[in-house]
Every structure is written in C-alpha cells, then in structure tokens.
Amino acid sequence: MGRAFLVARREYLAYITAWGFWVGLLITPVALSLGMFLPSLIENSQPVRYYSVIESGDSFARELDGYMGERDEDIARDLISQQANFDPTFDPDAALAEFERQLAEGRSTAEALESVVPMGSMALSDDDYIRVPPPARTLEELRPYLSGDLEIDGPIGPRPLYAVFVLDGDDIVYWSEDVVNDTLVNRANLVLERLARIRTFEAENVPLEILDRVRENTPLLLVRSPTAVDQSGEVSFADQAPFFISIGFSFLLWLLIFSVVNYLLTGTIEERSNKIFDSLLTSVSLPQLLTGKLVGVLMLSLTLISIWALIGTGMLIAAGDNIPPDIAEGLRQVVSPNLLVPTLISFLLGYLMFGSIFLALGSLCDTIQEAQSLLSPVIIVMMIPLLLLPVSISNPESPILHAATWVPLLTPFLVIVRVPTEPPLWELIAQIVWMGVFTALIIWAATKVYRAGAVHGAGMNEARAWFMGLFGKKAQA
Amino acid sequence: MAAPPLRFESVTKRFSDFDAVKDVSFQLGAGEVIGFLGPNGAGKSTSLRMALGIMSPDEGAAELFGGPPTLSNLRRVGFLPEERGLYKKMSARNVIAYFGQLKGMKRSDALSRADELLESFGLGEFRKTRISRLSKGMAQKVQILSTFVHSPEFLILDEPFSGLDPVNQADLERLIADQNAKGTTILFSTHVMEHAERLCDRLVLIACGRKMFDGTLKEAFATQAHQVRLATVADRDLSADFVDTPFDTRALPPVEGEDDRIWWEISLPQGATSQDVLKRAIDRGIAIEGFEPAEPRLRDVFVSLVSEADEKYGALRHG
Numbered sequence: 174m175g176r177a178f179l180v181a182r183r184e185y186l187a188y189i190t191a192w193g194f195w196v197g198l199l200i201t202p203v204a205l206s207l208g209m210f211l212p213s214l215i216e217n218s219q220p221v222r223y224y225s226v227i228e229s230g231d232s233f234a235r236e237l238d239g240y241m242g243e244r245d246e247d248i249a250r251d252l253i254s255q256q257a258n259f260d261p262t263f264d265p266d267a268a269l270a271e272f273e274r275q276l277a278e279g280r281s282t283a284e285a286l287e288s289v290v291p292m293g294s295m296a297l298s299d300d301d302y303i304r305v306p307p308p309a310r311t312l313e314e315l316r317p318y319l320s321g322d323l324e325i326d327g328p329i330g331p332r333p334l335y336a337v338f339v340l341d342g343d344d345i346v347y348w349s350e351d352v353v354n355d356t357l358v359n360r361a362n363l364v365l366e367r368l369a370r371i372r373t374f375e376a377e378n379v380p381l382e383i384l385d386r387v388r389e390n391t392p393l394l395l396v397r398s399p400t401a402v403d404q405s406g407e408v409s410f411a412d413q414a415p416f417f418i419s420i421g422f423s424f425l426l427w428l429l430i431f432s433v434v435n436y437l438l439t440g441t442i443e444e445r446s447n448k449i450f451d452s453l454l455t456s457v458s459l460p461q462l463l464t465g466k467l468v469g470v471l472m473l474s475l476t477l478i479s480i481w482a483l484i485g486t487g488m489l490i491a492a493g494d495n496i497p498p499d500i501a502e503g504l505r506q507v508v509s510p511n512l513l514v515p516t517l518i519s520f521l522l523g524y525l526m527f528g529s530i531f532l533a534l535g536s537l538c539d540t541i542q543e544a545q546s547l548l549s550p551v552i553i554v555m556m557i558p559l560l561l562l563p564v565s566i567s568n569p570e571s572p573i574l575h576a577a578t579w580v581p582l583l584t585p586f587l588v589i590v591r592v593p594t595e596p597p598l599w600e601l602i603a604q605i606v607w608m609g610v611f612t613a614l615i616i617w618a619a620t621k622v623y624r625a626g627a628v629h630g631a632g633m634n635e636a637r638a639w640f641m642g643l644f645g646k647k648a649q650a
Numbered sequence: 651m652a653a654p655p656l657r658f659e660s661v662t663k664r665f666s667d668f669d670a671v672k673d674v675s676f677q678l679g680a681g682e683v684i685g686f687l688g689p690n691g692a693g694k695s696t697s698l699r700m701a702l703g704i705m706s707p708d709e710g711a712a713e714l715f716g717g718p719p720t721l722s723n724l725r726r727v728g729f730l731p732e733e734r735g736l737y738k739k740m741s742a743r744n745v746i747a748y749f750g751q752l753k754g755m756k757r758s759d760a761l762s763r764a765d766e767l768l769e770s771f772g773l774g775e776f777r778k779t780r781i782s783r784l785s786k787g788m789a790q791k792v793q794i795l796s797t798f799v800h801s802p803e804f805l806i807l808d809e810p811f812s813g814l815d816p817v818n819q820a821d822l823e824r825l826i827a828d829q830n831a832k833g834t835t836i837l838f839s840t841h842v843m844e845h846a847e848r849l850c851d852r853l854v855l856i857a858c859g860r861k862m863f864d865g866t867l868k869e870a871f872a873t874q875a876h877q878v879r880l881a882t883v884a885d886r887d888l889s890a891d892f893v894d895t896p897f898d899t900r901a902l903p904p905v906e907g908e909d910d911r912i913w914w915e916i917s918l919p920q921g922a923t924s925q926d927v928l929k930r931a932i933d934r935g936i937a938i939e940g941f942e943p944a945e946p947r948l949r950d951v952f953v954s955l956v957s958e959a960d961e962k963y964g965a966l967r968h969g
Contacts, residue, residue, distance in 0.1 A: 176721070179751050187739060447735030452796070455702045455729045456752035458721060628704055 176457040180465025185472045188436050197432060198477055202484065222335035223327045224357060225307035233340055234304060236364045242282065244360075245297045249286040252296050302357055303327055307337060312348065319350055414503025415512060415593035416569060420562055422516045423589045427558055430523050430585075433474040434531040437466060438544060441535030441623075450627040459624055463616075467528050474524065516589050518605055522612045523585030527555075529612075529619035536626030537636050547636060558586035565590040578604060581611035653716025654678050655727075655804040655835045656701055660710035663696055670696045672859040672963075673710070678837060678852075680803075683830050685846035685853045686839040689956050693859040694839040695732050698808050702729055714804075725754050728802035732809045732839075734793050738782035742768060742792045745781060750799035760799065767795045771821075787818050794822065798829065805829060807838035811845055823849060843948040855952065857959030863951070871946045874954060876918040878927050881911045881940030888914045891934045897927060911939040 188194050226234040253272055256263045268289040275285035283294035305327040309315050317323040318334035325334050336349035336357055345365065347358055374381060397406035444450055453462060489496070489504070496504070506512060530551060538544040561583070564571050569590065578587040588604050625631035657677040663670045671693040678684055688694045699705050700712045703719030714723045736745050743764045750760030768777045771791055781789050790813060797805065807826070811819050826849055830836055840846055846853060853870055855863040863870060879902070882888055889899045898917040905913065916927050924943040931938055 176752055179748070183737075183740075183748060187737070191739075443738070447738065448731065448733035449735050449737065451699070451702075451704060451731035451733070452729065452735075452749065452793075453752070454704045455724050455727065456721070456749065 177461040177465040177468065180453075180457060180462055181469035181472065184436075184440060184466050184469025187440070188470070188473050189476065194473070198480060201428065201432070202481060219301050221329055221332070222302050223305045223325055223332050224302055224336040224338070225305055225334060226338045226340070227307050227310060228338075228340035233338065233345070233364065233368065236368055237361065238304065240360060240364045240367070241302075245282040246276065248297055249282055249293065252286065252290060252293055256290055302335075302360075303329070305334075308334065312339070315348070319348060321350070409502075410500050411502035411506075414500075414506045415509070416566070416590075418503070418506050419512055419590045419593050420565060422512065423558065423565075423586045424562060426516065426520050426523060426589065427555075427586055429474055429477065429520070430527050431555060433470050433477070434524070434528045436470050436473065437528050438531040438535040438548075439541065440466065440470075441532050442538050442541060442544060445536060445626065446539045454628065459620065459627070462627075463529075463532065463620060463623060466532060467525065470528065471521075471524060512589070512592050515592055515601065515605065519585040519589055519608070522605075522608045526582070526585070526608075526612045526615050527551075529616045533619035533622035533626070536623045537632055539632065543633050547633070554582050558583050561587060562590065569594045579607070581608055584608040584611075652680060653713075655680060655715060656806075656837065657713040657716075658697070658701070658710070659713070661697070661700060661707045661712055662709040663693075663700060663705070664708050669859045671700070671707075671856075674856060674859075674861045675710075676854050676861060676864045678804075678835055680835050681830070681833055682851045683826065683836045683849050684838075685850035686837055687841065687843070687846060687853055687855040687952060688839070688857050689841055692857050692956075694856060695808055697856065698729075698806055698837075698839060701806065702727065725800070726803045728753075728797035728800065728805045730794055730797045730805075730807045730810055732812070734790060734813075736781045736789060736793055736796070739780055741778045741780055742773060742784065742788075743777040746792060746796045746799050749796040753800035753802075755800050763799050764795070767799060768792075771795060771825075786813070787815060790814060791818070791821075794825070798825075802834065804835045805837070807836065809840060810838050811840060811842055819845070841952075843952055847948045853948075855955055857956045858963040860959060860963055862955040862959050867948070870948065870951045872920070874946045874951050875920075876922070876924070876946055877944045878916050878918065878924045879913055879940070879942040879944060880916060880927065880931065880938065881908075881913045883937055883939060884910050884912050886912070886936065888916075888936070891936060892916070892930065895930060896922065897930070913940065915944075 226237065228234065249272065250269065253268045254265050256268065257265050271289050272285050275288055276282065280288075283297055286293040286297070305325060307315070308318050308323075308325045315334065315337055318325055319337065321333040323333075324331035335351065336347060338361060339346045339348065345361070347361065349357075370384065371381060374384065396408045398408050398412060399406060401408050401412045403409055403411075444453070457465070534544055534547045534551070538547065557577070561574060561577055564574050565587070568574070574587060574591065577583050578591055584604055585608060588601070588608070592601070622631075625635065654677045658674050661674045662672050674693075674697060686694055686698070696705070700707050701714065701719065702724065703712075703714075712719060715726060717723055737748075740748065743761065746764035746767065747755075747757065747760035750763060751757055755763070765774075765777060768774050773788060773791060773795075776784060776788060781792065784792065794810065797807070805826075810822055810826075814822060823845065826836055826838070838845075838849075847867065850867060852866055853863060854861065855870075863873065875898075880888070888901070892899050896919040900915045900917075902913040902915055918924070918927065924941075928938075928941065
C-alpha cells in the first residue's frame with residue numbers, strides 16, 4: 174500500500190502544482206454561472222429594432238402598442254406577488270394596490286413598480302422593438318430599408334427597418350430579413366387573436382367590458398402536492414429543489430469526472446512516451462501503479478469538490494438571512510442523505526469506471542493524437558447523459574430515462590436524477606450494485622489492457638487488430 | 651552459501667510463434683561485472699525484463715537472490731532500462747528521490763542521497779531544475795543516478811552507454827567500476843565490445859535467443875583461432891613449409907614499398923602459441939623478415955558467435 178500511496182502522492186502533487194488545474198478550478202464556476210445567465214444576458218443584450226405597420230387605419234398598431242404596455246404591467250404584477258419570497262416583511266396586497274393606484278393616476282409601469290419595489294423596473298422588458306412610421310408604402314420601396322441599405326430615423330437615431338407588418342384586407346403579411354427570431358410574430362399573433370375576439374364581441378353586440386370581467390373571474394389555478402414541504406400542500410421551490418439539485422449534481426458529476434479522467438489519460442501517455450514504465454514496474458506492482466494513479470487523481474477531484482463546496486458555503490453564509498425560507502429549505506436538500514449518498518457512490522464508481530477506461534486507453538497511445546481516435550467512441554457514450562438531462566427535467570418518470578439508468582456507463586449520472594422521483598428502494602440498490610459489478614469488470618479489463626500496453630508495448634495497431642478481430646476481420650498492416 | 655544475485659534456469663520466452671529467448675541458463679556470482687552481449691534483437695532486453703519480473707518466462711525460471719523476482723527482492727536491485735525516460739516536469743532531485751522512495755527509502759534519506767549523488771556527479775546546481783530543462787546527457791545521468799540512489803546490491807544496466815557522448819561514456823565506465831569496487835554485482839547489456847572488454851569479468855553472449863557463450867574474457871578469446879603475421883622473402887611459399895602442420899596459412903596482399911618481402915597470416919589452432927609458429931619457421935630454415943603476433947579481439951569473438959548462431963538457429967527462431 175505504501176508504494177501505491179507514493180504513486181498517488183506523486184500524481185496528486187504533479188497536478189495540484191500545475192497552473193492549469195487552478196485555472197480550471199476557477200474557470201468552471203465562472204463558466205457555469207455564465208451558462209446559467211447567458212440566455213437572459215442574450216435576451217437583454219438584443220439591439221433595439223424598428224418595425225412598422227402598414228394598414229388602412231391604426232387598430233392593429235394601437236393594439237400592438239397596448240399589448241407591449243400590458244405585458245410589462247403583467248410582469249410587474251408577478252414581480253410584486255413574488256417579492257414576499259425574498260422579503261418576509263413585504264406585503265404584496267398593499268403593494269399591488271399601490272401599483273394599480275399609480276397606474277390609474279397615469280404614471281408609467283416602470284415608475285409605478287419602482288415606487289413599491291425599488292430597482293424592480295430592471296425586470297421589465299427593454300423596449301427592444303420600437304414602432305416607427307413606415308418610410309414607404311410599397312414593398313419595392315421598403316426593400317432597401319429591410320435589407321439595411323437604407324436607414325430610417327427613429328427615437329434612438331437612424332437604424333435599418335427590422336420588420337414591417339402589411340395589412341391588406343383580412344391578410345396580414347410580416348416582412349423581415351430575420352427568418353429565425355419569431356418574437357415579434359408571436360406578439361402579433363396574440364394581438365390578432367385579441368382583435369378577433371373584440372370584433373366577434375362587437376359583431377354579437379357583447380360589451381367589451383365583458384372581456385375584462387372574464388379575465389378577472391378566471392379562477393387562479395393552485396398547484397398542490399401531497400408530498401409538499403408546506404403543510405397546506407402548496408408547491409414551492411423547496412419541493413422542486415430536489416429535482417433541480419439532482420440534475421445539478423448529475424451535471425457536476427459529469428463535469429468533474431471528465432475533467433479529471435483526462436489527467437489520467439495524459440499522465441499515462443506521458444509515462445508511455447517517456448518510457449518510464451519499466452523503471453516503475455521494477456519498484457511497484459501493476460495493481461499498485463494503477464491504484465496509485467486512480468487514488469492520486471481521485472484526491473485531486475476531492476480537492477476540486479472541497480474548494481467548490483467552500484466557495485458555495487462561503488457565498489451562502491455571506492447571503493445569510495437574505496435567503497428566502499423556501500429557497501433555504503430547498504438548499505437543505507443538497508445535504509439530504511437520500512441524494513447525497515447515491516451521488517457519492519455514483520461519483521466514486523463513475524470515476525473508477527471512466528478513470529480505468531482512460532488509463533487503459535492512455536497505456537496504448539504514444540501521443541494525444543493517437544488517443545483521440547480511440548477516445549471518439551467513449552466521448553459519444555459520455556455525451557448521452559447530457560442529452561438525457563433535459564428529459565429528466567421535462568419528464569423525470571420517462572420510460573427512456575428509466576431504461577437508460579440500467580445502462581452501466583450511464584448509471585452514475587442518471588441514477589441521481591431519478592432519486593427525487595422516489596423509485597423503489599430495491600431498484601436503487603440493484604442499480605448501484607449493478608454499477609459496482611460493472612465497474613469491477615471494467616477495472617479488470619482495463620488492467621489487462623494496461624498490462625498489454627505498459628509491459629508488452631501493445632499500441633494502436635494491436636488495438637485496431639483486436640477491434641477488427643471482433644468482426645472477424647484482419648487489420649490492414 | 652549466499653544465493654546468486656541472478657540465476658536463469660532453462661528460460662524460454664515466446665511471443666506468438668517467435669522464440670525471443672530459448673532455453674537460456676546462466677548465473678551470476680556476487681561482486682562480478684558481467685557483460686550481457688548480443689546483437690540487436692538477440693533477446694537481451696526480454697531476458698532482463700524477465701530477470702526483473704516485468705514479464706514471466708513461458709518455461710524455466712528466472713531467480714533473483716535465490717527466489718522469484720518479487721518487489722521485496724527487487725529492492726536490492728537497481729535497473730536502468732534501455733528505453734529511458736523520466737517525469738519531465740519533476741526536478742532532478744525529486745525524481746531521484748521518488749525512485750529511491752519506491753525502493754523503500756525514507757523521503758528525507760532519499761532527498762539527501764539525491765543531493766549527494768547530484769553533487770558528486772557535477773549536477774549539484776541543477777538539482778532543482780526540471781528534467782525537461784536539462785540537456786539529454788544530463789537527463790541520462792539523472793536517470794542513471796536514480797538507479798543507484800538506494801545503494802543496490804545488484805545493478806542491471808540495459809545498454810547503459812547508448813546515447814552518451816564519449817566523455818559521458820567514460821564517466822559511466824568509471825561509475826560502474828566504482829560501484830563494483832564497493833561490492834555491487836553489475837550486469838550490463840551492450841553490443842559495443844570495447845566497454846565489455848574494459849569492464850567485464852565475465853561475458854554471457856546470446857544470439858537468436860540462445861546462449862552462445864558464458865565465461866571469462868580469456869575463455870572467450872580461446873574460442874577463436876589466434877593468428878600471427880610473418881614476413882618472408884618475396885619468392886618463398888610459406889604454405890609449402892606448413893603443409894603438414896595444423897597451422898592454416900594465407901598470403902596477404904603485397905604492401906606498397908615492400909617488394910622484396912611478403913606477409914603471411916597464420917591461424918593457430920586451439921592450444922598452439924606463436925612460439926610454435928616461430929619454432930617451425932626456424933626448423934624449416936625460413937629467413938624471417940618480420941613477425942607480429944595478433945591478439946584476438948572481442949569483436950571477432952562476437953562476430954564469430956553471432957554468425958554461428960545465425961547459421962544454426964536463425965531459421966528456427968520462428969516456430
């Protein structure tokens with residue numbers, strides 16, 4: 174064991190003192206944060222775009238303007254309702270009443286919101302689509318504006334015309350060079366639906382106020398769960414947290430395993446290409462060498478986890494009492510043994526499984542380039558859990574997810590995301606045992622390959638010949 | 651009586667249908683310096699890897715200090731592999747100490763021994779330099795030192811001189827002699843005969859996977875017919891004078907400027923000496939114009955034995 178420890182120590186020190194490890198350690202949380210906030214960043218960083226409406230009157234344009242305003246008002250009302258989650262002293266009913274009063278006095282949505290929720294206007298949509306008078310009436314004349322050859326003057330200076338709605342009788346045509354972004358089209362559809370409803374009500378002599386009353390009388394759908402944390406059964410973040418946290422754990426596990434097993438690959442390639450194996454093998458046995466390498470890099474990943482956990486804990490302590498109660502309750506799920514124990518077992522077995530595979534592959538290769546060709550099938554398998562994670566969000570009880578959890582190479586990642594669905598205990602235990610058995614098989618096979626590579630100098634040609642042999646073919650020299 | 655540092659008993663190793671080593675037996679005495687000779691591909695490295703337990707024989711036994719090569723008795727051995735390399739990102743000092751620790755040394759002892767070795771081999775100022783920043787010769791020295799760090803009783807050096815410049819080769823020869831003077835048994839493989847001639851007490855020569863010779867340098871030379879060169883007047887046919895003797899004679903091409911004499915090469919059979927040739931010449935009344943006894947060289951022994959192995963076993967090596 175002492176020799177395995179020495180190998181582990183050398184491996185650990187070799188990587189922990191490398192600047193690349195620390196860069197990776199710090200970049201990963203930054204990259205993850207960016208990944209989380211990127212969609213809203215992209216949304217908020219869209220350029221302001223001009224659009225025009227060409228119609229005989231102005232009913233469609235007016236409704237479209239009104240919709241934009243109402244949309245902001247709805248966002249503001251939602252924000253006020255949810256504010257109590259972040260500030261237990263906040264009275265949402267009083268704040269909503271004040272907001273409505275200010276709107277009725279003619280103040281803008283942003284001003285009314287700011288008066289009850291400071292900084293709240295930041296949540297409102299940017300005025301990213303501005304309606305401007307059409308610079309021409311025919312498509313031929315509009316074409317240079319739409320293609321950007323000519324610009325149109327507007328509230329924030331000259332810009333190309335992003336889109337134009339042309340209403341001709343009952344037909345409405347949307348013209349734009351952008352054939353991908355359908356935000357404006359969706360808004361227009363909602364407005365058209367409302368216009369159609371108004372016209373229908375008018376045609377049937379139904380007062381339009383009925384529409385507002387229909388909206389006011391629409392009952393609120395309350396979501397309840399018998400397993401909710403709240404006694405009343407009301408579903409809160411605390412109930413959804415295990416799902417989000419398990420998916421987060423699964424993704425982190427994936428990220429962690431594939432960050433560190435690369436060290437095993439490159440380290441073994443270095444030993445092979447530098448001809449160190451023979452010197453090592455007169456001092457340590459092959460199992461000791463393998464154990465030492467696996468343990469050394471395992472220690473490295475535990476260091477990584479510890480530092481990330483410390484950063485996370487530090488941030489939580491800094492946030493202190495500002496964390497809303499149901500979010501705090503949800504975060505407590507992180508340390509729930511129901512989730513933590515399967516996660517730790519999955520991490521250990523997943524690491525050993527993929528680590529052994531990477532060690533074995535490294536022992537057959539003299540260069541990283543050689544390793545790339547052997548790694549391709551492994552990387553494809555590695556990507557499958559990532560593809561299945563969205564399924565686990567939308568449908569955690571999916572039969573596909575259920576079946577995939579029994580595929581040993583995927584089990585470490587998928588068994589975690591199934592924990593919140595509370596599968597039968599026997600199933601969970603069976604999957605973990607199966608994962609353990611398969612890991613043992615992989616380690617056994619990897620040791621054989623490692624011996625072939627390290628002791629007998631087997632390389633790419635032998636690997637190719639073996640692979641071709643599976644299909645009963647002889648490898649080309 | 652102490653067990654020999656290394657003993658091969660009818661060792662055979664096959665790779666598929668190729669006999670890398672075939673029925674090889676020999677053993678080393680403590681404190682000897684043995685040259686393990688053979689041409690490229692003779693099976694030297696395979697034999698050494700079996701001696702060290704890196705691979706196992708298919709037949710026979712390779713024993714270290716009277717037992718199988720386990721990590722326990724491998725602690726008494728230092729090994730320099732033919733294909734050399736070190737962890738390039740480690741410092742010279744740390745890499746030597748690491749191999750010392752793997753051989754059972756305490757970390758503090760290994761580090762101070764590494765410093766001591768580096769200092770005594772002129773690399774003291776590079777002890778904290780990464781291997782990747784050392785010259786190739788320096789890195790090779792560091793690797794050689796890492797095989798000595800734990801003061802082994804038995805050193806196995808596979809082609810230790812390859813890749814070294816003449817100055818470093820001389821340094822290494824001195825190092826081997828110094829280690830042997832301290833009582834270390836040394837086995838080194840080489841196909842450069844001059845090193846073997848200068849350093850070895852005994853030789854084991856393998857070719858085509860078979861042992862072709864095992865004995866002292868003197869015994870090796872004895873396997874070869876000794877030769878002498880003798881000059882006579884130009885018109886003398888020396889072969890007629892030696893026709894009824896076991897000596898083979900051969901006229902050498904004329905030497906420019908020596909038109910009045912001719913040189914003959916005379917091969918001596920086993921047990922004959924140059925004195926016997928002189929005596930025969932005098933008895934026959936030959937006017938001796940010149941006489942040069944030619945000492946056999948290890949190179950000749952090597953070439954002769956390897957050629958013999960090729961003839962006998964070359965075709966048999968692939969089963």
